[in-house]
Amino acid sequence: MAPLLPTLHDPSPIRQYDRAQLQQLADEVRACVLDNVSRTGGHLSSNLGTVELTVALHHVFNTPHDRLVWDVGHQTYPHKILTGRRERMPTLRQQGGISGFPQRSESEYDTFGTAHSSTSISAALGMAMAAKQKGEDRHAVAIIGDGALTAGMAFEALNNAGVADCKLLVILNDNDMSISPPVGALNRYLAQLMSGNFYAAAKNVGKSVLRGAPPLFELAKRFEQHAKGMVVPATLFEQFGFNYVGPIDGHDLDSLVPTLENLKHLHGPQFLHVVTKKGQGYKLAEADPVAYHGPGKFDPSIGIVKPTTQPKLTFTQVFGQWLCDTAAQDGRLVGITPAMREGSGLVEFEQRFPDRYYDVGIAEQHAVTFAAGLACEGLKPVVAIYSTFLQRAYDQLIHDVAIQNLPVVFALDRAGLVGADGATHAGAYDIPFLRCIPNMSIACPADEAECRQLLTSAYEQNHPVAVRYPRGAGAGVTPHLTLDALPFGKGEVRRTGKGIVILAFGTLLYPALVAAEALDATVVNMRWAKPLDVALVNEMAKSHDAIVTLEEGAIMGGAGSAVLEALQVAGLQKPVLQLGLPDRFIEHGDPVKLLSGLGLDAAGIQASIEARFPVEGTPLS
Numbered sequence: 001m002a003p004l005l006p007t008l009h010d011p012s013p014i015r016q017y018d019r020a021q022l023q024q025l026a027d028e029v030r031a032c033v034l035d036n037v038s039r040t041g042g043h044l045s046s047n048l049g050t051v052e053l054t055v056a057l058h059h060v061f062n063t064p065h066d067r068l069v070w071d072v073g074h075q076t077y078p079h080k081i082l083t084g085r086r087e088r089m090p091t092l093r094q095q096g097g098i099s100g101f102p103q104r105s106e107s108e109y110d111t112f113g114t115a116h117s118s119t120s121i122s123a124a125l126g127m128a129m130a131a132k133q134k135g136e137d138r139h140a141v142a143i144i145g146d147g148a149l150t151a152g153m154a155f156e157a158l159n160n161a162g163v164a165d166c167k168l169l170v171i172l173n174d175n176d177m178s179i180s181p182p183v184g185a186l187n188r189y190l191a192q193l194m195s196g197n198f199y200a201a202a203k204n205v206g207k208s209v210l211r212g213a214p215p216l217f218e219l220a221k222r223f224e225q226h227a228k229g230m231v232v233p234a235t236l237f238e239q240f241g242f243n244y245v246g247p248i249d250g251h252d253l254d255s256l257v258p259t260l261e262n263l264k265h266l267h268g269p270q271f272l273h274v275v276t277k278k279g280q281g282y283k284l285a286e287a288d289p290v291a292y293h294g295p296g297k298f299d300p301s302i303g304i305v306k307p308t309t310q311p312k313l314t315f316t317q318v319f320g321q322w323l324c325d326t327a328a329q330d331g332r333l334v335g336i337t338p339a340m341r342e343g344s345g346l347v348e349f350e351q352r353f354p355d356r357y358y359d360v361g362i363a364e365q366h367a368v369t370f371a372a373g374l375a376c377e378g379l380k381p382v383v384a385i386y387s388t389f390l391q392r393a394y395d396q397l398i399h400d401v402a403i404q405n406l407p408v409v410f411a412l413d414r415a416g417l418v419g420a421d422g423a424t425h426a427g428a429y430d431i432p433f434l435r436c437i438p439n440m441s442i443a444c445p446a447d448e449a450e451c452r453q454l455l456t457s458a459y460e461q462n463h464p465v466a467v468r469y470p471r472g473a474g475a476g477v478t479p480h481l482t483l484d485a486l487p488f489g490k491g492e493v494r495r496t497g498k499g500i501v502i503l504a505f506g507t508l509l510y511p512a513l514v515a516a517e518a519l520d521a522t523v524v525n526m527r528w529a530k531p532l533d534v535a536l537v538n539e540m541a542k543s544h545d546a547i548v549t550l551e552e553g554a555i556m557g558g559a560g561s562a563v564l565e566a567l568q569v570a571g572l573q574k575p576v577l578q579l580g581l582p583d584r585f586i587e588h589g590d591p592v593k594l595l596s597g598l599g600l601d602a603a604g605i606q607a608s609i610e611a612r613f614p615v616e617g618t619p620l621s
């Protein structure tokens with residue numbers, strides 16, 4: 001049979017395909033995903049698991065007139081392939097290429113931009129109600145995973161949607177695995193639903209008996225779609241006001257297509273429970289979906305191969321080791337993660353201290369207030385959370401932690417630019433949004449060794465402290481295995497020059513040192529964005545002609561702004577150049593190239609300083 005995928009430039013022809021063609025298309029899409037991700041890196045397991053569901057949705061619904069909203073969106077590569085972006089897949093997650101997540105600016109088929117979990121039901125409900133208000137006949141479909149359904153925002157939306165009279169379909173893509181294993185009562189409930197032997201046996205017997213009589217078989221399938229409540233009574237979702245259908249096999253187009261067709265014509269909010277398998281169709285990913293969740297480049301015929309040379313120690317690994325070492329010395333320490341055990345470096349901690357490890361699911365707000373409760377009772381919580389995800393718990397950070405001045409340590413992974421994941425995952429705003437909160441402190445380690453020391457400094461405080469560090473490795477400074485702290489709120493002069501002083505916050509200290517050699521500038525490793533080492537800033541201002549602040553974070557309201565505020569209070573007037581992330585969202589790409597493009601590498605720092613304060617420097621090659 002001739003290939004179908006090369007002839008598709010949009011999903012409209014899919015609506016005319018018969019069942020055999022749909023299966024062929026699914027097989028071609030799966031091969032396309034595997035081929036491209038193996039070349040570019042990206043999310044693999046989740047995308048292999050949604051191929052048939054994606055094909056069925058574009059077959060049944062009139063996209064983009066009917067709205068598809070994908071939760072998180074890291075499973076939308078099949079959707080991108082079917083919606084005119086197949087030829088651009090080799091540019092996936094690369095600078096100037098297509099995003100690894102849905103983007104409204106990229107395609108009309110990406111109806112809502114996502115990348116953080118648990119937003120899809122709210123957005124789809126908004127679209128469905130807008131269609132009703134405008135008198136437009138369209139469906140809105142939210143596709144959400146079982147991990148994402150653990151978040152409070154998803155339940156807030158379900159609670160609202162259950163009483164709404166609109167064309168909303170919520171599809172639970174139940175693959176029994178988020179990035180970290182899903183946790184909590186809801187996950188256990190779903191597992192019980194799926195393990196119902198009576199339901200499975202009844203379904204299979206009915207199909208085998210009636211398959212020889214097509215009209216009766218079809219009638220039985222339709223009955224089955226409406227009878228789930230009798231087999232699995234009083235489901236949670238029916239209590240929310242939804243018509244619950246499922247669970248059905250998310251890889252079986254013979255089940256998916258007629259079920260979606262039937263649901264399309266039912267009135268009121270609908271809930272479809274489909275069961276899929278991450279890594280479906282690629283045995284290595286099926287066997288280890290965590291390893292193949294977001295692999296780099298690899299050979300599909302061989303799979304992921306561990307590097308022969310020992311990779312550099314990452315900041316995440318430094319944090320994980322510090323957490324274990326500190327827990328061994330202090331029985332009060334507890335570790336908390338909102339469903340990012342692997343990404344935040346807590347695997348070993350969970351193994352060694354299972355009774356002091358808490359994965360609260362994709363529930364950042366709960367994680368922070370839960371930590372506050374633990375701190376009230378004399379424990380020492382460490383919340384391991386990505387910088388970009390802490391934004392979701394800002395209210396809890398202020399009201400539940402800071403106002404009560406509780407000693408919670410926030411280990412902010414992925415501070416600064418994160419590369420291929422793009423603007424949604426960049427930790428660009430933590431310094432501005434944290435430093436304006438009373439009682440909060442912010443540490444900015446310059447390298448791996450300082451990261452360990454500043455984590456200890458943070459842990460020793462009796463108030464909330466955040467330690468921000470980037471993704472991946474840094475300068476390669478090996479940490480000492482002791483738990484020595486650095487002085488609280490104090491920086492250090494790393495190079496003495498003349499004329500210009502560079503105040504560096506975080507890992508950009510090292511390119512600053514290179515630029516300073518050419519400029520003969522002084523370089524200060526500030527270490528703390530709050531409390532700012534005001535005495536050191538004032539000393540540098542009095543002994544230099546100009547000041548440069550440098551940070552891998554938003555310039556507006558950032559550490560450079562703190563320096564300006566301190567100078568104003570001291571009545572010191574010196575020209576100041578603020579270098580950092582500009583007032584725009586930085587898209588995906590290679591982190592080194594992104595920093596270079598923003599003038600935050602050594603050559604760019606030197607060029608910016610020379611442009612603002614003409615000096616006789618030595619050009620960097």
